[in-house]
Amino acid sequence: MLHFILANLQLQILMKQEKIRFIPKDKTLFAQVLRKRVDAYFTENNISPYANGAMVLKTVILLSAYLVPFAVLMIFMPGTWVALGLYFIMGLALAGIGMSVMHDANHGAYSANPMVNQLVGYSLNILGGSAHNWKLQHNVLHHTYTNIDKYDDDIQDRAILKFSPHSQTKGFHKYQWFYSFFLYGLLTFYWVVAKDFVQYRNYKSRGVHNLSGAQNFFWLLRVTLMKLSYLAAFILLPLYVGMAWPLVVGGFLLMHFVAGFVLTVTFQLAHTLEETQHPLPNADGVIENDWAIHQMETTVNFAPKNKFLSWYVGGLNYQVEHHLFTRISHVHYPAIAPIVRQTAEEFGIAYKVNPTLWSAVQSHVRFLKTLGRMPDLNEALG
Secondary structure, eight states: OOOOGGGOHHHHHHHHHHTOEEOOSSOOOHHHHHHHHHHHHHHHTTOOSSOOHHHHHHHHHHHHHHHHHHHHHHHHOOOHHHHHHHHHHHHHHHHHIIIIIHHHHHTTOSOSSHHHHHHHHGGGGGGTOOHHHHIIIIIIIIHHSTTOTTTOGGGSOBTTBOOOTTSOOOGGGGGHHHHHHHHHTTHHHHIIIIIHHHHHHHHHHHTSSOOOHHHHHHHHHHHHHHHHHHHIIIIIHHHHHTOOHHHHHHHHHHHHHHHHHHHHHHHHHHHSSTTOOOOOOOTTSEEOSOHHHHHHHHOOEEOTTOHHHHHHTTTTTOHHHHHHOTTSOGGGHHHHHHHHHHHHHHTTOOOOEESSHHHHHHHHHHHHHHHHTSOOHHHHHO
16 A cells, blocks of 8 residues: 555654644545555556656666766867756756655555665765765655654755744845845755754754764764765866866856755645645744645645656655655656545645746745745744
């Protein structure tokens, strides 16, 4: 039987540590009915919920689009503009791998074989990230506590960016709708050089992971060596074969800016929007809502009819389906989306969707403006 993410023992442990519980005001059968109907879809059509041939082909295409241009750079050392074009393609492929390949695998949705998921999930490591940390931030914190301030890492304020209506408002936030998109492009570069180490310290202090002292040491050593290897491959190797250092550094930054921009915008269009809710737990650490309904209220789909976009972003434009069924490969989201929508309508639950990419971007920009002009809730309460 397919499982909602709350069935994951790791999430249950974390929920106990964080003392946040989902308790609905009224009993609901929505989650049970929906799960039964989606299970029936796969059973009646004799379809596996995991990756199919099209997904395997996509994996090959995206990995090739990332590695082949790099090989061309190393072997032929083309001129500046051709080289930058290749770095641009690598940036698009980097984002594509992150959204499609490693995302499915690290959710356990690529294959029924855990070893395959682990192996494919390590594709994140060749992008400069850490699969272990990503699972904690994304699978555990984001998917369990979606849009809950101080618990969902994805909506925590970043430097001069404000993503939650419950965080402090600064004067410069009124301009964030304008400068945010440039900062989005810095995501994967920050990921490569600092993010995993910052998260390591934060997650260790918060008890998000229960590693022993020795395990923490070896994790830190492994990640450090991995990142040094990544930088050696993408910076030192091109210099060694004779590429000019300004081109190497510029191309590397271009690749990561393209990837960071695409990745961040894609994820923002699902949760940081006018249509989404940002609930807070009560004094007892309770979210008075059913977990599945909470996901419906904090998540929005976008551009579901754009087939190329769906292919490239790994079905992340079907975020509602993804948040409810993380262990189903994204290639099946368009098929189960009507089931989710119909069931939601039967239970009187809003199924939120922006019809186009542009309408989702507009909603995100309007929400950033709203956040930047909000009165500081901390001062108001004081």
